[in-house]
Amino acid sequence: MENVIQAKNLTIGYGPKVLLRNADFAVKEGDIFIIMGGSGCGKSSLLKVLTGLIPPLQGSFDLLGVDFNRASSEQKSLLRQKTGILYQSGALFSSMTLAENIAMPLEQYSAYSPSTIDELVRLKLSLVGLSGYENYYPSEISGGMKKRAGLARALALDPKVVYFDEPSAGLDPVSSARLDDLMLEINANLGTTLVVVTHELQSIFNIGNNSIYLDAATKTITGSGSPKDLLKNPPNERIAQFLTRGKEK
Amino acid sequence: MENLTYKISNGVLRLDISGDYKNKNLPEVFLAQIKSPEIKRIEIDAKDLNSWDSSLLVMLLDIYHKATALNIKFDGKNFPNGVQKLIELSLAVKPQQEPPLPAKQSFLDCFGDFGLHIFHTFMKGAKFALSNLRTFFWAPVFKPVSRTVDFWFAFQECGPKALPIVLLISFMVGLILAFVGAIQLQIFGAQVYVASLVTIGMTRIIGAIMVGIIMAGRTGASFAATIGTMQVNEEIDALKTMGVKTEEFLIFPRLKALVISMPILTMFADFAGILGGAAVGILALDIPSSEYFRYAYKAWHLRHFLVGIFHALVFGFIIALSGCYFGVNCGRDADSVGTSTTKSVVYGIVWMIIATGLITFCLQRMHI
Ligand SMILES: Nc1ncnc2c1ncn2[C@@H]1O[C@H](COP(=O)(O)OP(=O)(O)O)[C@@H](O)[C@H]1O
Ligand SMILES: [Mg+2]
Numbered sequence: 001m002e003n004v005i006q007a008k009n010l011t012i013g014y015g016p017k018v019l020l021r022n023a024d025f026a027v028k029e030g031d032i033f034i035i036m037g038g039s040g041c042g043k044s045s046l047l048k049v050l051t052g053l054i055p056p057l058q059g060s061f062d063l064l065g066v067d068f069n070r071a072s073s074e075q076k077s078l079l080r081q082k083t084g085i086l087y088q089s090g091a092l093f094s095s096m097t098l099a100e101n102i103a104m105p106l107e108q109y110s111a112y113s114p115s116t117i118d119e120l121v122r123l124k125l126s127l128v129g130l131s132g133y134e135n136y137y138p139s140e141i142s143g144g145m146k147k148r149a150g151l152a153r154a155l156a157l158d159p160k161v162v163y164f165d166e167p168s169a170g171l172d173p174v175s176s177a178r179l180d181d182l183m184l185e186i187n188a189n190l191g192t193t194l195v196v197v198t199h200e201l202q203s204i205f206n207i208g209n210n211s212i213y214l215d216a217a218t219k220t221i222t223g224s225g226s227p228k229d230l231l232k233n234p235p236n237e238r239i240a241q242f243l244t245r246g247k248e249k
Numbered sequence: 250m251e252n253l254t255y256k257i258s259n260g261v262l263r264l265d266i267s268g269d270y271k272n273k274n275l276p277e278v279f280l281a282q283i284k285s286p287e288i289k290r291i292e293i294d295a296k297d298l299n300s301w302d303s304s305l306l307v308m309l310l311d312i313y314h315k316a317t318a319l320n321i322k323f324d325g326k327n328f329p330n331g332v333q334k335l336i337e338l339s340l341a342v343k344p345q346q347e348p349p350l351p352a353k354q355s356f357l358d359c360f361g362d363f364g365l366h367i368f369h370t371f372m373k374g375a376k377f378a379l380s381n382l383r384t385f386f387w388a389p390v391f392k393p394v395s396r397t398v399d400f401w402f403a404f405q406e407c408g409p410k411a412l413p414i415v416l417l418i419s420f421m422v423g424l425i426l427a428f429v430g431a432i433q434l435q436i437f438g439a440q441v442y443v444a445s446l447v448t449i450g451m452t453r454i455i456g457a458i459m460v461g462i463i464m465a466g467r468t469g470a471s472f473a474a475t476i477g478t479m480q481v482n483e484e485i486d487a488l489k490t491m492g493v494k495t496e497e498f499l500i501f502p503r504l505k506a507l508v509i510s511m512p513i514l515t516m517f518a519d520f521a522g523i524l525g526g527a528a529v530g531i532l533a534l535d536i537p538s539s540e541y542f543r544y545a546y547k548a549w550h551l552r553h554f555l556v557g558i559f560h561a562l563v564f565g566f567i568i569a570l571s572g573c574y575f576g577v578n579c580g581r582d583a584d585s586v587g588t589s590t591t592k593s594v595v596y597g598i599v600w601m602i603i604a605t606g607l608i609t610f611c612l613q614r615m616h617i
Contacts, residue, residue: 094481094582112304113274119307127338132345139581158302185338189331 002065004029004161004193005050009059012042012049018057019045021219025212027161032187032194032207034227036242037214043197046214047163050195051085052076064160081109084154084162088169090146092138098125098149099134105156124152128182144175148182155186162186164196168203180206201245205231213239253279260289264312266305267297273304275311283315291316296327306335313340377577378570384496385504393497403506407468411510412517414467415460419518422459423447423525431534440534444544447526453553454560456518458605460511461564465597469572472503473593476576477586485577495577504569511565512558519557552617560608564601571597 005027013019019042027033035043048054050061052068060069063079071079092101102121106112112120125131128148138146147167154162167183168176180203186192187207198204204211204227211230213223215238223235227243234240253276255264262283283291291312298305309325309332316323325333354362384393430446476499479485488498523545530536575593579585 095584110272111274112272115277116274116304116307119275119311120303123303123307123310123339126340126342126344127335129342130345131339131342137582155303185334189334189338191331 002029003027003062004031004064005033005195006062007059008061010049010056010061011058012045012054012056014045014054018219020214020221022059023212023221025221025224027193027195028210029160029193030187030191031210032183032196034204034208034211035195035197035214036199036204036211036227038216038242039199041214041216043214044165047085047165047195047197051083051163052080081105081157082160084157084159086147086150086154086162086164086167088165089143090138090150092146092149092153094138097135097137098130098141098152101138101149102153102156105153109157120156124155125149127155127186128152129178144171144179147171147179151179151182155190155192158190159192161193161195164194164198166197166199168198168200176200176203177206183207201243204243213242255279255282257282257285257288260287262288262291264291264293265297266293266295267299269299270301270305272302273308275304275308280308280311280315283312283321284319288321290322291324293323293325294327295325295329295332298327298329301329301332306332306339309336310339374574377574381496381500381504381570381573382566384494384501385508388501388505393501394493395498395502397502399498400502400506403503404510406471407464407507408510408513411464411467411514415463415514415518416521418463419451419456419459419521420525420528422455423451423522423527424529425525426450426455426522427526427529428533431529435534440530441536441540441544443526443530443534443536444541445548447530448523448545448548449550449553451522451526452519452549452557454557454605454609456522457511457515457557457560457564458601459522460514460518460561461568461601462598464507464511464514464564465568465571465594465601468507469568469593469597470590472569472572473576473579473590474586476573477579477589480577480579481581481583481586499577500569500573503573504566507569508562508565511561511568515557515561519554556612556617560605563604563608567600567604568597571600 003026005025007023007025010023011018011021012023023046035046037043045054049056050063055069060067062068064082066075066079068076068079092098093104096104099118099121102124103117106117106120110117121134122131125133128151130145130148130152133141133145133149138149141149151162164183167179171179183194183196184207187194194207196203196208208227211224211227212221213230214220215222217238223230223239230239231243234243252266252268252270252273253264254267255262257263264279282288293309293312313323313336315321384391426447427443430443431440434440434442434446476485479499485495485499488495527538527541527545530541531538572593575589575596579589
């Protein structure tokens, strides 16, 4: 299987401030890939690099087999259509209804007819459990619903990869578990690769089949592999603490 | 349609899906067939399906909905696991029922509602203005909860930073006033009265109105946008739940800053306008400068000047209150910040003109 993301010697940071040095990791097709680490270690920044919002300080990464930073702007646009992002608060456009939010990428990038777009919007909303909310504005729904609507928008173009920045932040345990289930369904049934930044231990063990741990102190990746294996054989003390919430055995 | 083949026999519609079913529009022609009365049963086979995406799901759901509506039996075979699961998932949650729209109203109802709406809006605005004016005038006694930095920041914005544009515009207005006046006065050979015209006009009303319009566009709009964005970010909710009054914390410093800076800016505007008039008088109409300023000085009355300053004060209240009112009553999305900003400027200017009319009428009566 081809690697969806292949990071090669990636160094990220802002100007002189380095957050992560010489990172090498690979996300395989169909993975649910977890990026773990303490607050402020650069997880969101890593996502920003992978989604092309900021350039890496050094090194490069391949997205779907294309070196992203060398790609032409047309190639980048194509790659972006194959990726979806769920931001922390959903990042829905507040002046559009949910249906319009989800139709927007479809209208921009696909050749679907308007009636097909309508049906696709209905489908995506029903997949995230929001059917009937087509004409609601983001300000009229709750935080968990905004996240699910954001996910529906991220899934609009049937992306190959979807990035999540702390999907369970601000959700109650039940909504958060439901979002986890939804992510598993999407991964299993659409074959979408998911890259997830999260602290939520329960999610990490429930959904993750591969992961990396970013260490703020050494500014490197100090552990990688399936979260369950990392728990069984932690490569260092800090990962053991992270995965047991600081409780020793 | 190369991925779909179908035939109808004995009331059974058999559909075969094959190959790569991706990025396909809804097959409207085929879907229309389902409605034909001879069909009693639909069988779909996907054994030759290679790859698929959401467009397949959309088509299947469409068939499903049409078939259930017409009570036709619907049967699918050999679908990939994912297709089955996703269809189940999308049918799992019953659609949320939208509340019914209110029934259409008669013209009279609409007219009445409109009238009531205007009345309520007016009362809401009046209440807002009164409660803020109370805070403002009682400030020496009941110290409002606000930060001095906020006042200084607002004062900087609507004082020193606004001065250049005020000077420029007032100078130009003085210039224009002098030119227009000169054309008429020249007929009587009385160009020199241009000096009086410009001086009285600028000090009594035009200076204040120009400053008012500039400040409504510059500062009133910025008040509305800032407070509106705070509303969007739930900062105002946070203030309210801390027990801090928005009238005191957000509006009082801005109101104070504008009410103080308006008269000062108006003095500068008066002066710049008189200079603009002088530029025309001396350079274009060949009035000796000593003559021009003598006439200007003769026309300068404390009474006119104070009337102008009084206008400026009133305009300061109107602009600040209009900006803050629309900021506080802003909706919760990006668009409403834009709408609020526009409204704050429009209503600010409209109320300024209404106030000018009222003040002029009263002063006329009092022979001032
Ligand atoms: N635009 C920026 N410019 C400079 N530093 C930033 C910027 N964004 C984030 N940082 C810094 O980078 C560090 C990592 O931030 P972030 O990637 O958001 O961490 P997290 O792992 O919690 O998501 C933080 O110390 C933050 O202060
Ligand atoms: Mg973060």
